[in-house]
Amino acid sequence: MAQIEKLYQHYLKNPVICTDTRSITEGCLFFALKGDKFDANQFAEKAIADGAALAIIDNAAFAKGEQFILVEDVLTTLQELAKHHRKHLNIPVIGLTGSNGKTTTKELIRAVLAEHFKVFATKGNLNNHIGVPLSILSIADDIEIAVIEMGANHQKEIELLSNIAQPTHGLISNVGMAHLEGFGGFEGVKKGKAELYAYLSENNGYAFVNAANRDLTEMVDKASVKNIVRYNTTEEGAVSGVLKHSDPLIEFLWSFNGESHEAKANLTGTYNFENILAAISIGCFFGLSAEEINKGLADYFPTNNRSQLTKTEKNTVICDFYNANPSSMSAAISNLNGLTGAKKIAILGDMFELGEESASQHQRIIELALKNEIETLIFIGHHFYNTKGDFNANFFATPIEAAAFIEQQNWKDALILLKGSRGMALEQLLPLL
Template sequence: MSLAYLYDCYLASGKVTTDSRNCAPGAIYFALRGDRFNGNDFARSALEAGCSLAVVDDESLKHTQGCYWVQDALAALQQIASHHRAMTAVKIVGITGSNGKTTTKELMAAVLGQKYKVWFTQGNLNNHIGVPLTLLAMPPGTELAVIEMGANHIGEIAALSKISQPDYGLITNVGKAHIEGFGSFEGIKIGKGELYQHLKQKGGDIFINGNNEHLTAMLGSYNGNVFRYGSNPEFEIVCKNASASPMLRFEWKAQDTGWNPVNTNLTGLYNLENALAAICVGYHFGVEKNLIGKALSEYVPENQRSQLTKTETNTVVLDAYNANPSSMTAALENFSQMNGTNKVLILGEMKELGEESMAEHRQMVHLIEKTDVSTCFLVGEEFKPHAPNKPGFFWFESTDELISFIRCNPIRNALVLIKGSRANRLERTMELL
């Protein structure tokens, strides 16, 4: 493969795609292989749709006009992205963690965007395909990029860090997410900690929740710059008077400055550390305090993450994008502190927990039983063995079954929490609430 040739082709249009149904004029199409598809099968369609070149790894297309053959199309995409990152002067902030990555990324982009031209990971493009696509989609003139990195196996964050080469970074937290892939909680810490290892080797700046003992232990000693946020008066960014009833509000200050009140559109105290991370990074980059507050107060969550919605008949906390034991526990604890006389839980099973799934779902039910709720709907096979046989608890095999039940038994005048893994698609219940 000629890296120089492919990069010149990319520079000519500035666009790449891996979807033959979404081809901007002149874009380069990378024919990736998946579990259920082979992108090579759509190379000709991509060219017909306006792509200037199709990068393929099927030998049958080796001499097809408009196709450029490589041994591995995914590797070629990653190499072009890595090269592009090295050729730009963009400063990159890398983010990973078990929970809160996307919210932290968006808050950080909102804060930095008050002063800089910022690009950031769109949606959930945070894996071995999404990170290269994010880097190659940076608009001209980008000064700072916030790159979200997700992983479910050891070695993935190291690989994504090698591609994106972040100059700064933070780990939001470590919790019981993707245990099946990482093997254990210790495996999760090793996998997420690969971002720290990259930054240490590069001499980059690290932002850290100084109150998080796991992160502090993972970081260990480092001679480079470390900026801490949390409740300790000695940290670079300090907070006090945090509450969420239901919207998060708090006060923060940097060393030797006055306190700054912030009212957000985020539900849950668990979002405090996400907001503080954005403040810490923004302050480090010289964003003025009033602009930091403006960005945080104007940010409105989307994508079913901690969204508070008032319908005609109910108040709903929609947090159905994903779920693991850590995030579900935090959501339940926050929900228990919210004021409401008729509280309803709609909870979907948690995925990718491997051998710990049985114990984690059992423990979650025990926590639910201690929560002051009127009704609890549990969805999915993982909850079935643990669903209590008592008034107020209902179990459904699927979201479709739950929807049928709610149609016949409407929920009215309730405070509702919807939380579950993406596979449950619990957001579909919203039309009935």
């Protein structure tokens, strides 16, 4: 603890953390993290030479003087420093996790709350055992409320991240067929995500819960969370909503305490409506007016390739290729089917981390897509390719092979869904569309 306090005093003088020597700033603290293919201990001396105040290392061979702080484990030290800083922050912290829609929901919450508060929200996808402590250590003294995204691919990870972020409020967007390999199946996903509810229960926190989602209501009841704020229901005092249009952008009605309001969002996909309601519910809870909430929603434009509607020179593309799993893939296909468009095309890439269920889940997505009114279906990746059988669709083992086919099509005025796991790098196909 004495060592953490010493580091914290340095941090308070210049609250900047660096883990990459390419981003060293004068007076920062450099944490020499290790990975499967790198050991930043060997760059500690360079970090000091480039201006870092201290280098935190866990290999004595690289200790070159007083500016090198030797610890047992650099990652653990980073996490402990973040926990120490969190204890000095007397602000609400909203912890957010879920199988699908985490980042979109986080950005919607940030956009709404920013109409009234000075808000910190997780940058990009810094939502793991390294990203969460870095996020906490990025929260400045003038921040009034924080939104911390927490991702996981195995059980006990949300528990770890909750103990670092120490959320006072929490939201699970949903639970679905994601990271099945690490979680050990859907029930494992539910158990892992429910670790956030368990933390809130133990620490008298508040849980925002989509009451229309049976899995979430079951999980929050099992965790015995005392403070529950429900939305998407007709309960008195709760936020409820009715979707009016989603073709292609979402328009809806929402109500709170008997008052109804019309609103729009610059998002496509009916599946995003529940994410919008979550943001509205949190806005209402923290006292924002309906005008502030609606303005926050209307001013948010997705730029992260998640449910992002993009107009190219020839077509309209739903860019949703940041990530994919069976649940989000099913929702995206169903949404495309419901949109107005003379020519609909789906370009779908492999879904990763499905373990033993990979073949069956890829086959299920193929079958689902074929049942919908989609003129052209393209499946890309070895998982889809190895499951193609006699299905009447276009299958390619790699994006490069698919690109050659796409270049020959000369599609115009088409509505195209481009979706797959991040590792498929489907963004390379966008210039062809």
